[in-house]
Amino acid sequence: MAGRTGNVVPLVQPGSKTEPKTPPKTPSKARPAPQPEVRPADAVWRTPTFRQLDARLDTLVGGRTATQLEGLRLRTVGDLLHLVPRKYFSGTELSDLSTLEPDEEVAVLAEVRTVRAHNLPSAGQHTGRKPRLEVVVTDRRGYLTLTFFGTPHLIRYWQNDLTPGARGIFAGKVRIFNQTLQLAHPDFVILGDDGSVVGGAARNEDMAKITGSALVPIYPQTGKLRTWTIGSCIGLALDAVAGRADPLPEVIRAEAEVVEQGEAFRAVHRPDDRHRAEQGLERLRFDEAFALQLTMARRRADAATHGSTPRPRRPGGLLEAFDARLPFVLTAGQVEIGELLFSEIARTVPMQRLLQGEVGSGKTLVALRAMLAVVDAGGQAALLAPTEVLATQHRHTITRMLGDLAEAGTLGAAEHATGVVLLTGSLGAARRREALAQVASGAAGLVVGTHALLSEDVAFADLGLVVVDEQHRFGVEQRAALGAKASARPHVLVMTATPIPRSVAMTVFGDLETSTLRELPAGRADVSTVVVDVRRQPTWVDRAWDRVREEVAAGRQAYVVCARISSTKDKVKDAASGSSEVLGDDFAPEDAPPAAAVEDLYAELSTGALSGVAVEMLHGQLPSEEKDAVMGRFAAGETDVLVATTVIEVGVDVPNATVMVICDADRFGISQLHQLRGRIGRGGHTGVCLLLTQAEPGTPARERLAAVAGTRDGFALAEVDLEQRREGDVLGSSQSGRRSSLRLLRVLDDGDLIAHARDLAARCVADPDLADDPGLSDIVTDVERRAAGDWLERT
Structure with missing residues (x-):
């Protein structure tokens, strides 16, 4: 880096005007790669405040580079410092070139094997062909071709650094040319035996710092921002926060056995050895876990300060009459959790509980x-779906x-009877009034009701309990909007039919106590x-439809589930409720053939393999009255086969x-398949679920x-699902359309760390000396700021 007031001196970038060592002139059409705009030092960067990490990146590296860094979801200085290297190179190890994939942005450490210039003219002669330099690098097992184009002067200049036996870091996008992996015009630096830069950018002081240590950090990169440019920006951030006070009190650091935060940042980005780097990473992982758990703990503490009207169980009322009529015996789990709920809604502190359970375990009954x-206690209860x-379906089940x-x-009402009302966006004006x-x-x-319950014109006489079904479809602001319709904070019960591993529950639903029905x-x-x-067993598909006919002949019914509505409608929004029907194409490869569609398969089956059988179709784009009628006929046994989308999932x-x-x-994902399968076998008859696929074995x-x-x-x-998809999907996209914002935590691997952080956070909130600690308050403020637009809002 030239200094705090200059631009970053670029590394060797083939085809660029800007090169060190006063290189030969380049063609006028060449353009230098974008480089960070370094801002002058400012007093704010030397102030040891807690909020310093919230500073926008454009104040540090300039607007152009800040915009590029935003492509990596980096917006603040703290974001940048938490961007940990994806790997480290030592001075002697080489990258494994066999792991490279086409179209992947990579930075590899490799050794130059051969160098060959093409189309270089002799003195005073021109070949008419564009000069190029082909360099083959190796990890001593495989090979990768590097191709450079430029003027003869540039070709000869690059040859001076790229000599056989030289080691360097080469960055670019992997392409396939002549069935061979290639990097075209890669950026590169040549390293000495001690890991320092000896070629191209030797005068770049910040780059020398990055590569002069025992380990070379390699960062995730985009097409415009190479690893060394990101590293240079991080060097600015490290200087900017030097001397910043650690937001964690010393007692918490001691309990967690972690190093100071500033020391952790430097250990991660300028490590002396791998042990030191791991120490830094441990602190940053703890910070992430503790920040989330402290925020959750404060939410729980805040909820406890709000009074709630107690709703004690009253003998001889509606509940007792209902229990007396049950045609079956409650399971031990239903009884146990029921008693827990009764005790919590009888308190003056609002209940906040998550009820998760196996498919068909009876959560709705609880x-x-x-x-x-x-x-019975004089209040009202709202169920949000x-x-x-x-x-x-919930209203039908409850009234039945x-x-x-x-x-x-x-x-004809019984003694103690109450009214049950359904409120959705599609109700006519008279019925809605x-x-x-x-x-x-x-x-x-x-x-x-649906989201229609949140409308301003919905007023309750005395809302005492809010039950939220399929919580992952709602945000915290929607839950709060419904709760705001109560004179006192209502009790809240959140239900999910998707089993959640403990570590995920602590992370996503950490402001709720958890109960489980197994x-x-x-x-x-x-x-x-x-x-x-389907490809290897085509006759089994015919057998599948035969099996459906056999079940129908025996008086049973069947579901046929498709991932699409039609050839032109892939995803639909339920205009009446405001929510989207999630269709199962999230896992489809780019080259996969179109999935079967409800409308097409319904027409095909009703006139072909299932002709003579009562077949109907159901999907989220049908008018509400038609959807209700279709479900009503199927529930009544008037329809034999229902061809549907995932609208029947829960x-x-x-x-x-x-x-x-x-x-x-x-x-479809594992959880969704499990939920779909849960729609059958709910009576006394054995069931069969047939999973049709064209996916290749293995x-x-x-x-x-x-x-x-x-x-x-x-x-x-759920554990298998988490192993396969990681929390990026489990917490985010496949369930709600968002990616996970977890930076370093892996909920599958870090369950013990999350649990320890949860315990420490609870103790902090309970300790008067720590409850209002300014550093801890800033940590929570930062998390809440992010929560406004990220996955945490779903808690």
């Missing part, structure tokens, strides 16, 4: 009993289970799962359904299907 207890189909206990205000009136008057003790109710039938290879309960055919099953897609076929244990599958 939630309903808590809702009835609230009604992500889609109209699920909300309608309650019978005349849900008919308050009618002649009627529903709103029942909710506002308190006549409706139980209110089921035991299935008695009478649930076994379901076998078979993977059908909440649909048709005990007579015994067979499911999932087309293009490799387009691929990750087939591994997913084999895992699903191998077990019905949702918690075991």
Whole structure:
């Protein structure tokens, strides 16, 4: 780096004007690669405040480079310092060239094997062909070709550095040329035996710092920002935060056995050895875990300061009447968690609990009993569902289970009966006015709805309990909006049918206490799962439809699931509820053939393999009335086969359904396949789930299907899912359309660290000397700032 007031001196960049050692002139059409704009030193950078890491990068490296760094999701100085190297090179090791993939941006440490110039003219002569330099580098096992184009002067200049036996770092995008991996016009530096720069950029002081240590850090890079440019920017950041106070109190650092933060940053980015680098990484991983857990702990503490109206269980009321009518015995888990919920809603502190459970474990029944207890205590309970189909199904299930206990205000209503209202965005004006009136008057003790419940014109008489189903579809602001409709903070019960590993639960739902239902109710039938290879076992596909006909002939029903609605409609938004129906193309390779579509397969089956069978189709783009009618006919047994999208994934309960055919099953994730399979075998008849796929054996897609076929244990599958997809998907994209913002934590590997951080965070909040510590407050402020637009909002 030329200095705090100059531009970064670039490394050797073929085809660029800017080169060290006063190189020969380059053609006028050449353009230098973008370099960081270094800002003058400012007093703010020398102030040991806690907020310094929040400074925008453009104040440090200039607007142009800051814009480029934003491509790596780096917006602040703290973001940049937490961008840890993806690997380190020592002075002697070489990269493994066999791991390179086409179109990958790479930086490799390799040894020059051969150098050959082409089309160099003799003195006073011109060949008419563009001069080029071909360099073959090696890791002493494989080879990689580097190709440079330029003037004869440049070709000869590069030859001076790229001599056989020289070692260097070469950065660029991997291409295939003549069936050989190649880097065209790579940036490069040549290293000496001690790892220092000896070629090209020897006068670049910041670069010399990066490469002069025992380990050379290699950073994730984009096409415009090479690893050394990023390293130079990080060098500025390290200088800027030098002397900054550590936000963690010494007592916390001692408990966690981590080094100081400034020391950690320098150990990660300018390591003396791998042990030192790992010490720095341990501190940064702890920081991430502790920041999340401290934020969650403060949220829990804040909730406890808000009073909530106690809703004690009342004998001789609606709950007791409902329990007396149950045609089955509650499982031990349902009883245990039910008693826990009753005790928590009877307190003056609002309940905040996550209820997760195996598919078919009876979570809705547990939630309903808590809702009835609230009604008995004079309050109302609201059940928020992500889609109209699920909300309608919940209302149907609740009214069916309650019978005349849900008919308050009618002649045939039972004693203690209450009203049950469904509120969705598609209700007509008259029905909506009627529903709103029942909710506002308190006549409706139980209110089921979609996002429509959050509308400003929805007013409750006395909202005491909020139940949120499929929590990952909602944000914290939506939960808060519904809670704000209560005079006192309501009790909250969050449900998820997707089993969550403990480490994920602590990270994503850390502001909630967690309960788990594992035991299935008695009478649930076994379901076998078979993977059908469409390409290698084409006759099995015909057999699948024969099996459906056999089940229908025996009086049973079937689901056929597709990943698409039609050839032109891949993803749909439920306009009535405001939520999206997530279709299963997230796992499709780019060259995969189009997946089977509901509309096409419905037409094909109803006139072909399943002709004569009552077949209907269901997807999120149908009008609400039609969706309700289709589900009603299927639930009543009037329809034999339902061809549907994943709209039936959760909440649909048709005990007579015994067979499911999932087309293009490799387009779905493990959790989604497990949820879909949970729609069958809910009665006393054995079921079969057929997973149709064209994925090749040995691929990750087939591994997913084999895992699903191998077990019905949702918690075991959740662990496999996490291993395969990492938390980037488990916490983010496949469930909610977002990537995970975890930088260093790996919830599968760091469960113990997360648990330790959770314990320390709880102790900090409970300790009067630490509760208002300014450093800890800044940590929480930073997390909350990020939460406004990132995955944490889903808690």
